[in-house]
Amino acid sequence: MTILLFGITKDIVGSPTLSFPTSSVSGKRMPNTVKELKVYLGKTYPELNKLSSLAVAVNNAYADDDHIINSYDEIALIPPVSGG
Template sequence: MNILLFGITKDIVGSSSLSLPHSQASKIGTVRELKIYLGKNYPKLQELSSLAVAVNNTYAEDVVKIGNFDEIAIIPPVSGG
């Protein structure tokens, strides 16, 4: 599973992408499960006011199912000016 990271999420993780091995990715079946996984492995992500997740270029709710070959992007809260 390949996850693209943007903004502060990239800074927190220390990379612009994460590649989860199949053994870990197979345990993550929904957007919510992915958020839980990321929060456990990168606790600073839990401090953000919100995280949007896009699956295959479409914003996804927590119940959306994800698979190993989906394109996943983690998008932090943004402020306008």
């Protein structure tokens, strides 16, 4: 699973992408839903929890928390944006 990071999420993680092994994450099963992924990332990168919102796209489409994710999905974390 590849996770693309944009804006402040890229700064928090320190990289423009994250990759998860297909079998497990730190000996645990891989997150199955967008919500599980958000919880995992929030524990791994606590600064993400401070964002006012965090949209997630799966394969180029916005996804709700109950959306099922698979090891072959491309996921994007989209932080809040402001215009000017």
